[in-house]
Amino acid sequence: MAKKEQDVVDQELPPPPARCSWQPALPEGFRQLNTQVAGHNFESSNAEAIGLLQDYTGGCVLKPLGKPECGERELRFYESLAEAGALGDNDLALLRGHVPRFYGPLKLVVNQRERTFLRLEDLTRDMLQPCVMDVKVGKRTWDPAASPHKRQVEEAKYVQCKQALGLCLPGFQVYIPDQDTEKATILRRGRDYGKSLSVDGFKETMALFFNASTSHSKARRAGKELLLQEVLRQLQDILNWFHSQRLYHFYASSLLICYDYSRLKDQPLLNGHHPHHGEQEDNAPTSPSTWVRVRMIDFAHVYPAEQALPDENYMFGLRSLIEVVQALLHR
Numbered sequence: 001m002a003k004k005e006q007d008v009v010d011q012e013l014p015p016p017p018a019r020c021s022w023q024p025a026l027p028e029g030f031r032q033l034n035t036q037v038a039g040h041n042f043e044s045s046n047a048e049a050i051g052l053l054q055d056y057t058g059g060c061v062l063k064p065l066g067k068p069e070c071g072e073r074e075l076r077f078y079e080s081l082a083e084a085g086a087l088g089d090n091d092l093a094l095l096r097g098h099v100p101r102f103y104g105p106l107k108l109v110v111n112q113r114e115r116t117f118l119r120l121e122d123l124t125r126d127m128l129q130p131c132v133m134d135v136k137v138g139k140r141t142w143d144p145a146a147s148p149h150k151r152q153v154e155e156a157k158y159v160q161c162k163q164a165l166g167l168c169l170p171g172f173q174v175y176i177p178d179q180d181t182e183k184a185t186i187l188r189r190g191r192d193y194g195k196s197l198s199v200d201g202f203k204e205t206m207a208l209f210f211n212a213s214t215s216h217s218k219a220r221r222a223g224k225e226l227l228l229q230e231v232l233r234q235l236q237d238i239l240n241w242f243h244s245q246r247l248y249h250f251y252a253s254s255l256l257i258c259y260d261y262s263r264l265k266d267q268p269l270l271n272g273h274h275p276h277h278g279e280q281e282d283n284a285p286t287s288p289s290t291w292v293r294v295r296m297i298d299f300a301h302v303y304p305a306e307q308a309l310p311d312e313n314y315m316f317g318l319r320s321l322i323e324v325v326q327a328l329l330h331r
C-alpha cells in the first residue's frame with residue numbers, strides 16, 4: 001500500500017504484518033499480503049501454516065497450494081482456464097474475465113520448506129486505501145467428496161446467513177471516515193464476526209463496507225452510487241456467465257470485492273452518466289472499473305457440473321448478494 005493516513009482499529013483479524021512480534025522466514029522480494037482478509041494464514045506456533053504473499057514489484061499475490069487434493073485442484077483449474085483461453089473455448093474464455101489473471105505456479109522456500117504458490121493478479125493493485133471483502137457463495141459449502149464429518153462441520157458454520165442468503169462473510173476490511181474529522185480509519189473483521197451475523201446484521205455490514213450510510217454529503221453520495229452501480233454491473237456479468245455455463249459447480253468459492261476508498265470521495269456525476277468498463281472515452285481513467293474489482297476466487301473445491309446442470313447453489317447466493325447491494329442503492 002502506498003500511503004495510509006489511518007488510526008488502525010483492528011479486531012479479530014491478525015494485525016497488519018509489520019506489527020507482528022514474530023516474522024515468518026520469507027524469500028527476498030516477498031512479504032505477507034497485508035490486505036488478506038480471510039483464508040488460511042501464517043500462525044506463530046505452526047511453521048507449516050502459511051498465508052498469501054505479495055511480490056514487492058510485480059503487482060501479483062502468491063497463494064500457497066492448500067491441502068494436497070485442494071491445492072492441486074485449484075492449480076488444475078487455473079491451468080485449464082489458461083489452456084482454454086488459448087484454444088478459444090467460449091465459456092471458459094469468458095470465465096477468465098471474472099477471475100484473477102494467472103501467471104503460473106512458482107516454488108518458493110518459506111519457513112525453510114519449499115512450497116508451490118499460484119501467482120495471481122493482485123486485485124488490490126494501485127489502490128491507495130483498499131477496501132476488501134471476501135464473500136463465500138452458496139448454501140452448500142462442502143464438495144461431493146466431503147466426508148460426513150467435513151459436511152457436518154460446514155453445515156454448522158455461518159448458519160443464519162448461509163441458509164437464508166446462501167452467503168457467508170469470512171472477513172473484510174474497510175476504510176471509513178471519522179464522523180468529526182473525516183480522517184479515514186480502517187476497520188477489519190474476521191470469521192468470528194461473520195459467523196455471528198444474522199441476516200439483518202449481514203445487510204448492515206454490507207452497508208458499512210460500501211460506506212453506504214445515508215448521512216453523507218452530496219459528493220460522497222455520488223461516489224457511493226458509482227461504487228454500487230459498478231459492483232452490481234460486475235456481479236451481474238458473473239451471474240450472466242453462470243446462466244449459460246454447464247461446466248463447473250463451485251463449492252466454498254468466494255467473491256472478492258475490492259474498491260479504493262480514496263476514489264470514493266468527491267466523485268462527480270457526469271450528467272447522470274457513468275462511464276462503463278471498456279468504453280473508449282477521454283476520461284477513461286475515471287472509469288469505476290479502474291478502482292472497483294469484483295472477481296471470483298478460491299477454486300479448491302471446483303468440480304465438473306453434475307449431469308451438466310447449472311450451478312443453482314452458487315446462483316442462489318449470487319442473486320441474494322445482488323439483491324442486498326441493490327437495496328443499498330435505494331437507501
Ligand SMILES: Nc1ncnc2c1ncn2[C@@H]1O[C@H](COP(=O)(O)OP(=O)(O)OP(=O)(O)O)[C@@H](O)[C@H]1O
Nearest residue numbers: 035036037038039040100120121122123124134298
Ligand atoms: N488475487 C487476489 N488478489 C488480492 N487478494 C487476494 C487474491 N486472492 C486472495 N486474496 C486474499 O486472500 C484471502 C484468502 O484467499 P483464498 O480464499 O483464495 O484462500 P484460502 O486459504 O483458500 O481460503 P479458505 O480458507 O476459504 O479455503 C482473500 O480473502 C483475500 O483477502
Ligand SMILES: O=P(O)(O)O[C@@H]1[C@H](O)[C@H](O)[C@@H](OP(=O)(O)O)[C@H](OP(=O)(O)O)[C@H]1O
Nearest residue numbers: 039040066067070154157170191252300301
Ligand atoms: O470458515 P472457516 O471457519 O475459516 O473454515 C474454513 C473454511 O471452511 C475453509 O474453506 C476450509 O478450507 P478448505 O477449503 O481447504 O477445506 C477450512 O478447512 P481446514 O481447517 O480443514 O483447512 C475451514 O477451517
